[in-house]
Amino acid sequence: MRIAVIGAEGGLGGSLMTLLAGRAGVEAMPVTRKDADLADGAAVTKVVSRLRPDVVVHCAAMTAVDQCETDKDLAWQINVEGTRAVADAVRGVGARLVYVSTDYVFDGAKDGFYTPDDAPRPLNVYGVTKREGEKIALQTPGGLVIRTSWLFSWRGKSFARTVLELARKQSEIKMVNDQTGAPTYSKDLAAAILVCIEKNANGILHVANAGACTWHEYAKKVLTCKGIAGVTVTPITSNELNRPARRPKNSRLDCSAYAALAGRPLRPWDRALEEMLETL
Numbered sequence: 566m567r568i569a570v571i572g573a574e575g576g577l578g579g580s581l582m583t584l585l586a587g588r589a590g591v592e593a594m595p596v597t598r599k600d601a602d603l604a605d606g607a608a609v610t611k612v613v614s615r616l617r618p619d620v621v622v623h624c625a626a627m628t629a630v631d632q633c634e635t636d637k638d639l640a641w642q643i644n645v646e647g648t649r650a651v652a653d654a655v656r657g658v659g660a661r662l663v664y665v666s667t668d669y670v671f672d673g674a675k676d677g678f679y680t681p682d683d684a685p686r687p688l689n690v691y692g693v694t695k696r697e698g699e700k701i702a703l704q705t706p707g708g709l710v711i712r713t714s715w716l717f718s719w720r721g722k723s724f725a726r727t728v729l730e731l732a733r734k735q736s737e738i739k740m741v742n743d744q745t746g747a748p749t750y751s752k753d754l755a756a757a758i759l760v761c762i763e764k765n766a767n768g769i770l771h772v773a774n775a776g777a778c779t780w781h782e783y784a785k786k787v788l789t790c791k792g793i794a795g796v797t798v799t800p801i802t803s804n805e806l807n808r809p810a811r812r813p814k815n816s817r818l819d820c821s822a823y824a825a826l827a828g829r830p831l832r833p834w835d836r837a838l839e840e841m842l843e844t845l
């Protein structure tokens with residue numbers, strides 16, 4: 566099976582390439598911004614036509630949530646028009662599309678876990694553009710949307726790295742305590758994506774590590790895992806942080822459909838985090 570990974574140098578795309586590289590019967594084909602910028606539809610078509618994949622996993626996006634809020638046109642161009650170019654190219658070669666989406670398509674007002682059937686109602690531009698991308702992906706034959714939350718990886722910038730850097734410089738760090746979600750390890754999500762491909766899943770699936778926490782609890786866990794004492798983590802509200810983009814208060818995803826498909830859920834987020842932090 567020939568699998569093209571768009572966004573192959575990102576946190577998730579990189580994990581997927583590592584996983585697929587060692588897989589018998591799979592030819593993994595990385596697509597980076599250098600190969601095709603999502604703003605250039607013709608370049609996307611050209612690279613997908615040349616690769617002729619069986620499956621395209623679209624992991625590339627403008628993921629800086631606050632930047633999307635302040636640069637709406639660029640966010641639309643990359644996350645919506647870029648996804649349209651990918652979907653058109655996928656249709657052109659008769660491949661299947663796996664589109665990675667986000668918990669931020671929900672407004673967070675629900676009192677429990679969001680199921681794939683719950684109505685999306687994004688609070689910010691990033692969420693709006695990702696939801697539009699979902700609709701485009703679902704129109705491709707056999708298209709699959711995988712919604713995940715609070716991704717972390719050992720590459721590039723990450724919440725854990727930020728916490729560790731702050732803890733080196735400050736004796737007190739302030740973290741939001743009124744948003745709840747499931748941190749999800751890109752390595753675990755990559756394995757789940759492969760399961761979904763092998764099982765020919767389509768439609769919408771939610772995939773996240775088990776359990777949930779606030780950013781405040783998450784930061785405390787990072788420090789505990791690294792054995793860092795003497796740093797106070799002070800809880801604050803989202804209003805106090807005052808970021809350009811609003812975020813959902815509740816990001817918890819009901820992943821039971823994925824667990825039924827795979828035969829088991831993903832492991833708890835804190836165990837996955839412990840493993841990742843050993844490599845940092």
Ligand SMILES: NC(=O)c1ccc[n+]([C@@H]2O[C@H](COP(=O)([O-])OP(=O)(O)OC[C@H]3O[C@@H](n4cnc5c(N)ncnc54)[C@H](OP(=O)(O)O)[C@@H]3O)[C@@H](O)[C@H]2O)c1
Nearest residue numbers: 572574575576577598602603625626628666667713715716
């Ligand atoms: N991060 C999260 O917390 C989170 C949560 C839920 C869902 N998701 C979704 O999961 C997917 C993977 O996220 P991630 O955390 O792995 O993101 P990431 O680390 O920010 O990687 C995104 C990738 O997209 C590429 N990209 C951005 N703009 C591009 C453009 N114009 N043309 C071509 N490539 C472009 C980036 O390339 P460069 O390296 O060259 O910039 C990067 O490789 C995304 O679809 C995201 O929306 C993420």
